[in-house]
Amino acid sequence: MTGSGDSQAAARAIDATEVLVSRGLRVTAQRITVLDAMIAERDDTTAQALHERLRPAHPQLGMATVYRTLNALADAGVLDRLHHEGTSTCYRYCAPGHHHHLTCRSCHAVVELRDCDLATWAQHVAAAHGFSAPQHAVELSGICADCRARGVEDASAHAHTH
């Protein structure tokens, strides 16, 4: 599954080369490979997983390159870096601007939530404690409709959430 299965979505998808150029990053075959994969796969992935997945079709893609590319893209703001419980650092392709994510705890499907209406709330709470310049980070998670239909169990129902 070199990505050709997603032809419909990929057809009008963001062009990796353009993204690289627009960020002032040098365009290389490896970076296109990695970025394409991240764009096609909205869900978050670790460097290791991505490398394993890409390796068959790109035998000479080194693990170090995957790490370096993901870091470069994250530094450039193209990817999100996520630090989950348990797993190593995950990366996710991410639209620009302020927004939040709703993630399925079972299959890791991601929904981007635009129109965040929490800024006012954050402002209010912060001000109540004498804080200024509030920022807020929110991660919503749940079980998506598909997984629910499949009767998936919720492994982290007991998590201590903040």
Place this chain on the structure above:
Amino acid sequence: MTGSGDSQAAARAIDATEVLVSRGLRVTAQRITVLDAMIAERDDTTAQALHERLRPAHPQLGMATVYRTLNALADAGVLDRLHHEGTSTCYRYCAPGHHHHLTCRSCHAVVELRDCDLATWAQHVAAAHGFSAPQHAVELSGICADCRARGVEDASAHAHTH
């Protein structure tokens, strides 16, 4: 050592032994040492940092024990596990129950926010996308009144927040 300045706060602090007993954890000198340190030090710490800090006064406290103790306490819900950018896993002493934190980006002062009123919001957003069993994690940050008075700069004003 460095923490003795907090004597006032520490004086009427939570009793480590009681906490351990109440969670059904066996009471040992090492666990008391670690938990006491975490209670006294509200800011988050890594296992490594804690070990280094405690080692001088407790020469025979092994690093593995620090890791094991922090994990046991986190599993028991006594500590929070935090996954920051850059650093390894941090731990923080944390009141029980669902709540959020408001952290000063300058001095790392932490305010616990009780009475979280976001559950309804989360429920609503999740349902709108077909998700069930919503959980939400929120980290609020800002510049606290003290730091503001001191004219502190906001180092992370450009952060990409979600």
Place this chain on the structure above:
DNA sequence: TTTCGTGCAAATATTTTGCACAGAA
């Protein structure tokens, strides 16, 4: 041509584990 990216393997960094012994219940 100059500069930067890449693969490989070795180096680091971080966290976990096996084992024999000590200490809590």
Place this chain on the structure above:
DNA sequence: TTCTGTGCAAAATATTTGCACGAAA
């Protein structure tokens, strides 16, 4: 006594880096 916790060092993971070479600008 019995069972669990602990220290130590080695192991397992995860990520970064040095170096010579190849590719982009």
